Amino acid sequence: MRQRSHIEMSGGARLLGLLNAVAASEPVPLGQFEAMQFDIDQIAGLVGALTALAPLANAALTGAPTAPTAAFGANTTQISTTAFVQSAIQAIIGMAPEDLDTLAEIAARLQTEESNYAALVSVVAGKLAKAANLSDLADAAAARDNLGLGALATLASVSPDQIALPNGPRLLGRTDAGAGPAQSLTLAQVKAALGLGKADVGLGQVDNTADADKPVSTPQATALATKADRTDGVVVVTGAAYTLQADDNGKVIEFANAGAVAVTLPADLPAGFNAVGCQAGAGKVSLSAAAGAALRNRQGFGRSTGQWAEWSMRIRANTGGAAAEWVISGDLEASA
Structure with a gap:
């Protein structure tokens, strides 16, 4: 082989072809190497550039490398880009409001709802049972008094004279402030108890006057x-x-x-x-x-x-x- 202190590289493409052939263990004629002229400094630069490249196995990439985004729903060994991951997250979140679009927010809401549910159960537990028909009242006597029923609520039946007299309807109540059973009140007693007058119902200017005696106002006259x-x-x-x-x-x-x-x-x-x-x-x-x-x-x-x-x-x-x-x-x- 001839030694040369300096020869020009005839082309990077030819050198790359030789390197590929060597890597593939293919025989390379000596004449091809002799035909190539290259600079030692260029070889050193090429070696440095190759060293900076990531290896195929366990590559540690830097910067912001990109890759094709897989189709939504793909389930292969294809690389998942940030766009693919984001679309998968959005599919899970769906139309969730802003305050429920993270797992932490969802967990906090579930904890709050659990507390609300416990409070609701406590409130419901204090209510009367519908099927008990008021038999589960804690104080039936106090309930009767609060309703104003008194002893009337404990009677097996109510006679007509307790609700109405023969000459017309009556109301149950009392004309005094004392305690005791309800009384049958006449309409006159109710009116007297309420103290209503014609002015109370917007009829202050109305009089029960016969048509022949009704006066004519000054403007009309x-x-x-x-x-x-x-x-x-x-x-x-x-x-x-x-x-x-x-x-x-x-x-x-x-x-x-x-x-x-x-x-x-x-x-x-x-x-x-x-x-x-x-x-x-x-x-x-x-x-x-x-x-x-x-x-x-x-x-x-x-x-x-x-x-x-x-x-x-x-x-x-x-x-x-x-x-x-x-x-x-x-x-x-x-x-x-």
Whole structure:
């Protein structure tokens, strides 16, 4: 073999191929080694790099090595990544709330629930048994007194006169504060014991007065004083002032005042309204239109001529319902 103090390595690929062949115990022609030119320093660097690599057996990896994540539910010798482990943990936890997503929290909750269960068992143990039908009461006499039953609860049967008298229902109780069996109370006794009056039930202004004697309030009397007496189709007005209203439609209105009468024709009655006026008293009747209304007469007249004069009053139109146009005609004269 020729010795060379310095020859250039012809390629790392060729060297790697030779090393693989040596590792596989395959014969390597001497000419191949001679054909390769390499530097001793490069060989030393390569040896150092190979030494830093982890061995195949019992490899101790450093840093953050990665590996393929196994499919969920896999059960093989494949490496389990942190992602695989996390998915398995989440499958166990499921939709558990934040305060129950660790074993320590679950254990603490179970311990608390065990204490609550023990307390519930203790409370239930102090309750009456349903099947005992109150026979397990610790103090039956005290229970009867608390219910206000007294000796009545110990009777085998209750006679009718203890609950009701022949002339009507009664209530059981006592009219005094003393102890003893319940008494049959009349409604009058109950009322007297309670001391109820009409004001206690919101009827302070109510009196048992016959219909004929019932008073009329001052506002009602004032309002009625402005109304006209009505007899079938005739309205009799005795006051000194009157305003026609919807109920006057189709009626004869007699003004029977001894003095002058002022009649107002409103603006809000509907078109087609009509009535007949008659001066039945000595006082003449003067007609005037209310605000918004209009008064029409061929001669501009607006007052009755004397007793028993008659005239017609009709609304020919009412635009918007508040501008009645009245047309009057008959035994009329010019207003004073």
